[in-house]
């Protein structure tokens with residue numbers, strides 16, 4: 001948990017228009033400024049809708065806020081006749097530090113397979129935006145006790161084509177689908193079990209050194225009340241927060257987790 005820099009990420013999903021988005025980032029930055037704690041150590045990242053990103057960029061640069069931002073998705077293509085798609089090069093130009101790839105809602109509602117996700121990871125690397133790859137099992141798989149094998153398979157197929165050099169810039173979020181937006185939280189031990197398995201798989205694939213450096217996040221109904229216990233686990237380096245990231249106070253309280 002404290003071996004690597006903690007990373008607290010907020011996925012706004014399809015919430016907050018560009019005006020609300022600016023207000024939320026402003027509130028968050030003000031709330032965090034009033035407190036010292038380990039804000040200095042943790043990186044705070046927000047993932048607004050595409051239409052908010054320019055506004056967030058202007059605010060972050062103008063007010064020198066210590067918040068970074070990213071997008072919730074990107075196209076596997078670079079440019080051209082792909083109506084409605086957003087290129088990684090646009091995200092890079094907007095100063096995005098990260099891009100979510102393979103969120104379970106993209107997998108479920110937009111039929112994103114591991115192949116599509118691998119192509120999106122390649123696009124993120126072409127444009128030098130660090131991908132935050134999301135993996136995790138559904139309830140049936142968990143009940144069958146196959147969650148580790150399932151998630152490691154998703155990981156392996158999604159990382160197809162990623163080199164060790166590229167993996168130096170990679171964040172992985174373990175998000176059990178049954179815990180997303182449901183109020184069900186995987187226990188700290190469950191988060192640790194999977195993150196340790198993911199780190200082991202990364203070591204086999206890219207070597208120990210990269211595996212030890214890679215930030216692994218847990219996501220699924222994280223709130224201020226449960227974040228600290230999860231992040232205390234050895235292999236959990238942060239959290240990816242959906243619902244609770246829409247409330248500046250609550251999200252700031254997650255950032256200020258106690259050691």
Ligand code: PEP
Pocket residue numbers: 011175179180181182183219220221222240241242243244
């Ligand atoms: C998410 O969408 O990444 C997520 C973890 O959502 P929630 O915190 O609302 O469960």
